[in-house]
Amino acid sequence: MNTNVIKIHKNECIGCQVESALSFRPLVEYLKDRLKTEKSVKSEFYRFLLEKIEKDEVLLNSIDAEELSKYKDTLELIFTILTPLMGDEDDLFWALSTPIPDQIFFSTNAFYKFFKDHDPKNKVNKDSEPVEKKQLKFIYNIILNRFYNFTYVLKNEIIYAHVNEETKLTQYYNIQTDTKFVDIKHKGKLPELNFEALAQYFQEDKELEYLLDNLPLKDFKFDGFSIISITDVTLQHSIDGIRDALVNHNYQTEAYTHVIQALKSLSGDGSLEFGLMPFLTVNNKLVFDNKEFSQSMLINSAKAANLEEEVFYSLVDKYKENPKAIFVSAINDDQITKDPFLRVLKEAGVCSYSVLPVYYNNQLAGVLEVYSNHEVQVDDKLLSRLRPAMPLIGQLFQYSIEEFDAKMDEVLMDKFTALQPSVQWKFNEAVWHFLQSQNSNSKVKEIETVTFKHMYPLFGAVDIRNSTTERNIALKDDLNVLLNHLIDALKAMKKTVKLDLIDKLLFNCKDWIKQIGSFASSNEENQLREFLELEVYPFLSIIKGNHPETAEIVDQYFEVVVPATGAAYANRRQLEISMQLINTEVSQYLEKSQANLQASYPCYFAKFRTDGVEYDIYIGQEIAPEKPFDLLYLKNIRLWQLTSMVEIARLSKSLIGEMPRKLETTQLIFIHSNAIDISFRNDERRFDVEGAYNIRYEVVKKRIDKVLIKGTTERLTQPHKISMVYFNPDEAKEYMEYIKYMQVQGYLNDDLEQLDLDELQGVSGLKALRVGVKYLDAKKDTTKKLKPTELKSIEKEIAKMLQN
Template sequence: MNTNVIQIHKNECIHCQVDSSLSFRPLVEYLKGRLKTEKSVKSEFYRFLLQKIEKDDVLLGNISAEDLSQYKDTLELIFTILTPLMDNEDDLFWALSTPIPDQIFFSTNAFYKFFKDHDPKNKVTKDNEPVEKKQLKFIYNIILGRFYNFTSVLKNEIIYAHINQETKLTQYYNIQTDTKFVEIMHKGDLPELNFEALSKHFQEETELEYLVENLPLSDFHFEGFSIISITDVTLQHSIEGIRGALVDHNYQTEAYSHVIHALKTLSGNSKLEFGLMPFLTVNNKLVFDNREFSQSMLINSAKASNLEEEVFYALVDKYKENPRSIFVSAIKEEQIEKDPFLRVLKAAGVSSYSILPVYYNKELAGVLEVYSKEEVAVDDKLLSRLRPAMPLIGQLFQYSIEEFNARMDEILMDKFTALQPSVQWKFNEAVWHFLQQNNGYHKLKEIETITFKHLYPLFGAIDIRNSTTERNRALKNDMEVQLNALIDTLKFISKNVSLELIDKLIFNCKDWIKRIGDFASSNEESQLNEFLEVEVYPFLSIIKANHPKTADIIDQYFEVVVPDTGAAFENRRQLEVSMQLINTEVSQYLEKSQSKLQASYPCYFAKFRTDGVEYDIYIGQDIAPEKPFDLLYLKNIRLWQLTSMVDIARLSKSLIAEMPCALETTQLIFIHSNAIDISFRNDERRFDVEGAYNIRYEVVKKRIDKVLIKGTTERLTQPHKIAMVYFNPEEAKEYIEYIKYMQVQGYLNDDLEQLELDELQGVSGLKALRVGVKYTENKVVSKTDAAKKLKPKEIKSIEKEIAKVLQH
């Protein structure tokens, strides 16, 4: 043990900010309290230590850190009582300090050496706050907890990074301060605090200014001593680094580099390198020529050695049929004869090479490579350090596979989907101009931009109501089914196998059910999968192998978690089927309607799948230069848009009986009277609006789906209603005429609302019409009934408007 005084903050007078005294009186009071209840032999040790401290009166008062060196025997007894008996002080990072940690006066040899060997500049912090400010937060955190029972989210800990000089790898340590033996006295009456205001200051990070003003430190006195302990958290920090790479959603670039760096830190061996090889497939055949999704030593070595792709693929396909861990501590000729792929690795300078299969949902997702230019054996210690990372790597591989497949589909659709006939003529002209120009002396590198000017836009959105809420509900219900099935399995096992670990796993399962009781998310799903993959499934595999009586019940559980058929995915499957049913039927309806619209006048019709279906329609003279355009065609397509929304609402409602999970849709139209220009983005392979004013149209239509009615918390879009958003009152007049006509025809209810909407970011002055859909079989209403509902002037106006539409 060491009694040398260590000054923690050399250039800051942290202890000057608060009145404090170093004393062992709080420990004495604690021991006296324990002696009243302690009946074991420990009481004799407590009594002996109490007498020894009280014998030296100076320990009960204000003593300096420097003077404590003469009481080393007493300090060693205190160390014995405050640390576990089995801890070795040469390995334990432990110390005693002044009440406000500023001076360390007693420490283990390991702690003293740690502090002397480590540069404080390596301390990892999330911000650049001065030490003084951090210490103030620490002090107020204790005061608020002691006097006001206010628990801050801040913890009394510091993460400290250090580069190991032997391995050259970064190690991470958690420095924690225990203030159990620090008593705080307040002079005078304790002031009241406005905790609502305090919480607001915490959110704005101005809590110190508020506390210094309302709770001055000069009114407090700290007495006692603090306990400082340091724990190596390199493993946990490395796992968090891998998890952070997953959350970053940047799978194909930086994520792999971050994961490999975290694996090196996790291994603790600077001689080891790691490679990541997800199994990507095209037409069910493995492909590896993709740098964005893979950092594999084997692939790079195969390319460098000009290994024929067929040979390489054959080797990997053979491995995929029988995935297993392969450990080669030294690549030699006899080993190469057994596994020929090792030859390309040896040519690349690799001396040892190992492969670990990586799974996601029990499906092989890829392999983790462990290799070195020196002969290194992969032992059980290394495997145990890597094991917690394997489920996370499996998730990374799965994300990469999904991202790769999505990109394949996106490019396939963009590059090979046929252009709509209404605009293809202009692309043909552009290609012809491009060919003409490139036949001459000056070669063109870029094709001309395809632009259509002065088009009238129409936007519609059919959204599935509360889709996010429904997804979370399905996920939560499935999680509960899975956990309850697991609890039943574990209870059966406990009747046949005597292991205390079973009770702990059952407790963890019940705790998970409580955690997901109110809400479930993809993040919780990820954490639950990690718990299952790391703790539960290896346990079940061992129990099944060693206790045949449990095999049937364990197999039954794994049947529950099969995604395609298991009960633990039933709710999500039902939701997906329901959403697909709606989207498919709505898409087919719009596809059939589009052909009728094109027959009236050519237009550009673009459909997008979201949680529901959205579409853009552009119509104007520039789409069909040889066919005269008239606003009559615009009115016709606007009337179609309104009637189609009624049909879609009725269609969606009729599908509810066929859905395993009942879902409703909302219908939204954005009315925009002014013509805009659109151009085809060659780099993005899609049409986009031109000009700052036109961009505003795009901004508005992307934000209105969640707009609220002004002064309320009610969403504009509601099931069984059609919402029409607009700016210009003249736009509303035209649609009101259509609505009246459709009410007479039995399409819409007589409940038209004219609403003002809340401001959106960068958008104000929005208004809306909203009307209910009439779900009746008889759409036609007699002229007599119509006359009762409408005034003569209204009938005349409608007939005039419809006559214009029907002239075509």
Template sequence: MHTEVINISKNNCTICQVDMCLTFNPFVEHLKERVLTEKTLKTEFYKYVLNKFEADPCISLDIQPENAEGFRESLELIYSILTPPILNEKEFYWALSTPVPEKIFFSTEAFFNFHSSHHSGLYAVNMPDDELFTQRQKRFIYNLILERMYGFSTVLKNELLYSYVDPETKLTRFYSIFTNAEFVKIVLRGELPELKFETIEPYLNDFEGIEILERILPLSNFMFQGFTVITLTDVTLSHAMESIRDELVNHSANEAEQYEHIISSLKTLSEDPCIEFGLLPFLKVNNQPIFDTAECSQSVIISEAKHFNAAEETFQALAFDYNKNPKPVFFNTITDEKVAKFPFLKVLKEARIKSYGIFPVYYNKKNVGIMEVYSYNEIALYEKLLSKLQNAMPLIAQLLQNSIDQFDERLEKVIKEKFTSLQPSVQWKFNEVAWNYLKTGNKKNKSQEIETVVFNNVYPLFGAIDIRNSTIERNTALQDDLKALMATIIKTLLTLKEHIHLNLIDNLIYKCKDWEQKISGFITTNDELTLDSFLEKEVNPFFNYFRENYPEEKPVIDAYFECLAEDTGIAFANRRNLENSMQLINNTINHYLELVQDDVQGSYPCYFEKFRTDGVEYDIYIGQSISPTRAFDVLYLKNIRLWQLQSMAEIAKLTHELAGQIERPLETTQLIFIHSNAIDISFRNDERRFDVEGAYNIRYEIIKKRIDKVLIAGSVERLTQPGKIAMVYFNPNEAAEYHEYIKYLQEQNVLNDDLEYLDLEELQGVTGLKALRVGVNYQTASSK
């Protein structure tokens, strides 16, 4: 153990903002309580330690961190009490610090060595200077004051994340730094000011309110006594997984960068600097694989093929064949003999890659791409490596599927925008901008940019019709299909057993029944991969052998292979039914919205854009700038809001009436986001769509994307429910306006008399959301 003083501030300056006294008294009081409450043999140890402390005449003094060596025996007793006996101090990152973390005066060998090797200011992680360190320190102080003196808890915890690059592996490692203030006592000087939670709530969870808290609660009124306990925990692997999740949820528009970040996290998970990764989604045009995209640039075999000018047709054929029978393939070494047998390895050998592996990635039982593992050294333990990556595979599958979806959407947008005319309501603006470009253009100016199409001060309307629990429905359909498949296999094996006497048949039956048990739970991507391997390597070869060598058994075996056909087989029946049902619902919604386009545009021109999700979402923008030749009045906005509410009720009825037509029972939810303030939108030439303009307006988009699964405050109930229309709002005036529309539609028997006013849970960066919710009257038939 070390008693050398370590300054936490990276500039080694003393900047504590409150009086403090380093003392063991709070710890001694804690020991006294434990002696009274502890019922095990630990009581004797606690008594022994307590006697040691009470016998020390210096124990109540104000100790200086520099004098810690004189209290080594007491400090080691504290370490023995607070840590498990089996921990090795050469491996355990643990230390004692002043009441407000400023100076570490006692630490394990592991902590001291870690700090000596990597210290750049432990509490200055991701902080450029000591000013921010001071803010963090003040936040720590006020967290304790508000919690101990007032019982107010805060979101910000006494935990930080520290990262450094391991000099040996060159890989980034992450450590969680946690400060335990259990042995810190706050002494009040004078009267404690009266505080109401509502008064300071806005300042509890960020650094911006520190100055206000200082005026309300001067730090001169408090003294901190005792010590804090600091521990470091290696969270590298969990942080790498969280980084992958964050990239999937909050990725930037640059897909190549997203892939690079995720591949970097995979390297961290592997914990081997010699291992490299590549990712390749299977993108297709007219069912032919294509590789000339940013996503494909993260595949080593594609990158090297381009570098060495290999024919793209070779890899198209390879990808096409591989997708027919995807399976793990790995080469611990790439030799001339293997290159002769597998020509695609040639470009890897020329790039001096010595080991290479391909592993199929599945999303909803569909092969969506591959993960490559390669090295410029030989890799022997692929199995150990894959076990480390197993938890990341569902996330990788989601990444590759996202790339496929985004690529398909890009194609669809190009087709729509290039080969379909723009909506008449905004066509005039594009004509105007194009003419200005031609009129003022200079043929010699190759870099001239076209003017951005902008509509200022338009009112947005957002609506979303979502298929309820679509993810759960997909997993259930998959389970039902796999159960049907296992039942077919078992039935076929039992039939063969009547004529063929092999113990292997009983073994296969046993394995199938075991799979039936696994299928009853949640099915992971790895389970699907393992099941596919079982079918391809055991079941199918077994049946193929008897189909070819026992003609009399051919009919029953043919029936099994027929069930595997995606278009007609029973092994895909539930998924087909689900997709058909979802498609019918979405087609019905889209058809209805197409029919009512004239109604929407009739009173005043507006821009109307639909998006395909598991249901249908749409944006509507209306305002003077969209139709400058016609006077705009807010009454047109009110009219379209009433239309939106009425149309949502109509859509709810239409989807409800499909119950007898769809093959799997599905329900829809209806959501409206009410936004009273006008925003600016612009046409993004790179994505060929309209988007909001400006930082304030972006907040509208953020809220829009986060409310689809919002819960009612204080409950686990989702706001959106089948048979109801939910209307999310901020402003009470918005609720009053919509209440009038609801009353009107209730009198028309369109809506039920069950209006609810609801408070919603806080979302990330969004507070104060409220909602109206009202039921749709299914007793009246739909009009379309």
């Protein structure tokens, strides 16, 4: 143990900020209180220490830190009481300091060496905040906690990052200050604080201004000593660093660089390097890209050695058939004969090379490379340090695979997807004008914006009712199945394997079953996944290897968690099948139906897949300049829109018998009678509205799907109904004529509702029509039979309406 006094803040007057005294009075009071209740053998130890402190009267009063070196044996007794009995002072970072940490007067050898060895110039997280300000926050944190039960200013801990001079790796330490043995006295009446005002100051980082004015430090006195402890948190900080890389960076080079650096810190070996190789596929064949989506030593070496791609791909394909960990501590000629790919690594200067398979949802997502330019033995200690990072690397690989696939789709859409014939002519003109400008001296370098003016918009949405709720239910049902199968497997193992850890896992499983019902976010689901992948699956693999009699039990469980076929994914598979069935049938119906519309007058039809299907239709003179436009075509397409919604409602209802999970749809139309301008946005490859007024149309479209009927909690959109949202009463009048016609024709029920709707953000004055869909009876025709005179009258009425 060390009694040398260490000045923490050499040039700052920390003690000037508040009156304080170093003493052992709080410890004495603590020991006396413990002796009143402590009945075990500890009481003798407490009594012995108390007598020793009281014997040295100077320790009962305020004392200078420099004087305490005379009482080393008493300080060692205090150390013994305040630290775990088995703690080794050569490994424990522990010290005693003045009440406001300024001088350390007693420390373990490990702490003293840590303080002396860590040169401030190697500190990583240099903080520009003045030391005095940090110390004031520390002081007020203790005061607010003691006197006002308020903790918000600052935790009594600091994360300290330091570059190790030997390994050149960053190490992270958590420095904590325990003020249990610090008494605080206040002179006079304690002031009242306005915590609402204080909270505002906190938000502006000006809380010290308020506190110094309203809670002066001159009225406080600190008495006692503080305990400082340091913990190496490099492992946890490295894992957190990988998580941050997934969240805060793109999933390409930047994230890979951060993850590799975190893995090096995690390993604790500065000579190790890491490579990341996700398995990317094109047409189900592996491809490799080391520029954006991976950083692999093997790929780099193969390219540098001009290794033929076919040879390289065959090696990786062979590995993919039987993925396993490969450890080569030193590459030699015999190993190169067995595995030719080692030759290119040796030529690149690699001496040691290991490969670890990385999984995502039990599917092989890629490999993690561990290599060095000198001989390295990858042992259990290193693997145990890397194991917590493997699920996160699997997630990174999955993101890279999805990002790669999205980029493929983006280029595919950009270069190969054909435009609709109704608007392609205008894009052709824009391209021709652009090419002309390129061949001339024109300064125009950007292609012109394709715009259609004075277009009449129509919007429709077929939504799957309560899709989010259904997804949550399916997920929770599947997790229940998974955990119950796991419980059964663990119970079966327990009959032959005698391990207390099985009981602990059983407890965890039952606890997770209780928690599943209250899942509020994806975070809990991620925590459950980490429990399974970090604790359960490694445990099952080890038990299977060491106890062959459990192999069948383990294999049966892993069959349950296969996404494509396992029972633990059955509910989600059923839901996706049902949703896909609805969306596919609705999409196909719309595609066929809108093709007939184009025959009457060209229009732009854009369909979007959400949880259901949405579509935009634009019609107007500029779509077909050579063909005169008349409002008759607009009225015809509006009547088609209403009719098609009936057919879609009937179609989705007829599919219920084919769905593994019963789902219903809602049908919504937004009526907008004013013409708008639309332009093709080159950056997003879609049409969008032009002008501030027209943007209101887009705003309403995006918000009406969840609108409520005014004064109620009822959603406007309901199964078996068609909802039509509008602003203008004239719009409603036109559609009411269509509804009347379709009721007579047997499409709609005689239950039309005229409704006022709740205000949406930035949108007020919305109204709606809602009417029920009449379904066909398979046994009898429910269509009303009209007399010839009635039918003729209705036909004349519709014809007249279309002409107007």
